[in-house]
Amino acid sequence: DAEITQSPRHKITETGRQVTLACHQTWNHNNMFWYRQDLGHGLRLIHYSYGVHDTNKGEVSDGYSVSRSNTEDLPLTLESAASSQTSVYFCASSEGEGGIMTDTQYFGPGTRLTVL
Amino acid sequence: LAKTTQPISMDSYEGQEVNITCSHNNIATNDYITWYQQFPSQGPRFIIQGYKTKVTNEVASLFIPADRKSSTLSLPRVSLSDTAVYYCLVGDGYTRGSTLGRLYFGRGTQLTVWP
Numbered sequence: 001d002a003e004i005t006q007s008p009r010h011k012i013t014e015t016g017r018q019v020t021l022a023c024h025q026t027w028n029h030n031n032m033f034w035y036r037q038d039l040g041h042g043l044r045l046i047h048y049s050y051g052v053h054d055t056n057k058g059e060v061s062d063g064y065s066v067s068r069s070n071t072e073d074l075p076l077t078l079e080s081a082a083s084s085q086t087s088v089y090f091c092a093s094s095e096g097e098g099g100i101m102t103d104t105q106y107f108g109p110g111t112r113l114t115v116l
Numbered sequence: 117l118a119k120t121t122q123p124i125s126m127d128s129y130e131g132q133e134v135n136i137t138c139s140h141n142n143i144a145t146n147d148y149i150t151w152y153q154q155f156p157s158q159g160p161r162f163i164i165q166g167y168k169t170k171v172t173n174e175v176a177s178l179f180i181p182a183d184r185k186s187s188t189l190s191l192p193r194v195s196l197s198d199t200a201v202y203y204c205l206v207g208d209g210y211t212r213g214s215t216l217g218r219l220y221f222g223r224g225t226q227l228t229v230w231p
Contacts, residue, residue, distance in 0.1 A: 035221075042203065043160065043221035090159045105152075107159025 003027075006091050006108040014116050019078040021111050023091030030096030031103065032074040034058075034066060036087040037110075043090065049074055050096065081115045088112050120204045125226040134191045136225050138204030141185050149180060149187045152203045154224070160203060164189070191227075199229045 004025040013019050023032065034046040045058030047066040055066050063085060065077045078085055089111045094103035121139040128134045140149070148167050152160040164171055166178040166187070177190040191198055201224040 040223065042223040092159065104162040104165070105160075107161065110157070110159055 004091060004093055004106055004108040006089075006111050008111060009109065010112045012114045012116065013081050015081060015083060017081050019081050019113065019115075021076045021078075021089055021091075021113070023074050023076065023108060024072055025091075025093040025106070025108075026072065027093060027095070027106065028071055029093035029106075030071070031094040031105075032068070033092040033094075033105065034064070034074065034076045035090045035092065036060065036085075037090060038087050046076065046089075047074075078113075081113075083115050086113060086115045120206055120222050122202075122204050122222060122225045124223065125228070127228050127230065128194055129230050130195055131193050134194050134198070134227060134229075136189045136191075136202055136204075136227065137186055138189070138206075139186050140204070140206040143184050143206050147184075147206050149178065149184075150205045150207075151176070151178065151189045152205065152221070154201045154203065156200075160221070163202075194227075194229045196229050196231060199227060201226050 007022045030051045033048040035043040036046055037043045044060045046060055046064050047055055047058050049055050049068040052068055052071060055068055063078060063082060065079060066074055068074055091108040092105040094105045096103060126136060148165055150165040151163045153163050154160040164173055164176050164178045166180055168180050168184060171178045179188040179190060189202060203221045203224040205221060
């Protein structure tokens with residue numbers, strides 16, 4: 001069955017280190033997204049991509065970067081991790097035919113990141 | 117992108133019908149209304165989407181009045197497993213090259229179902 005996976009599921013790192021969170025989907029979806037979820041804020045969009053070599057900033061993109069070299073993967077990099085980036089990170093994908101909001105988004109299981 | 121307002125929490129008992137209302141006063145003509153469900157330690161899951169009137173699937177119904185400034189997610193005969201956070205999203209389909217790029221999930225409604 002097609003799916004979307006994230007790795008690692010849990011990560012502890014130190015302030016200032018570079019961290020990369022992986023996201024892989026097997027649906028061949030055009031659109032991919034990264035969100036962070038914090039208590040009291042719901043889900044907030046970090047970056048998104050419409051397709052290969054396309055990336056766009058979301059609501060809370062400072063301190064994060066993404067690159068899309070193929071359809072299946074959208075890794076999220078924290079260039080210099082900060083304690084404020086301690087959060088749960090979700091990756092999602094959608095087919096892309098109807099646009100971001102009309103498409104159903106399929107979410108991964110999440111990565112819990114702790115920055116000490 | 118129209119922002120949404122939902123109750124922070126709701127309680128119900130097993131077997132009851134639950135209605136969660138979402139306000140979106142600034143909804144635009146092209147906007148759709150979408151609801152997601154999230155269980156603890158999981159990513160959100162699509163429940164239902166609509167544009168106007170009523171939409172029903174095997175999980176829920178979505179009622180949208182004529183002015184579209186609100187919508188109501190209806191869960192028939194809830195069970196303990198329906199305890200989750202429910203998010204209402206409003207927005208249109210983005211085309212490639214759009215400069216908008218904001219998807220607003222909001223804080224959602226925590227539904228707790230009691231035995």
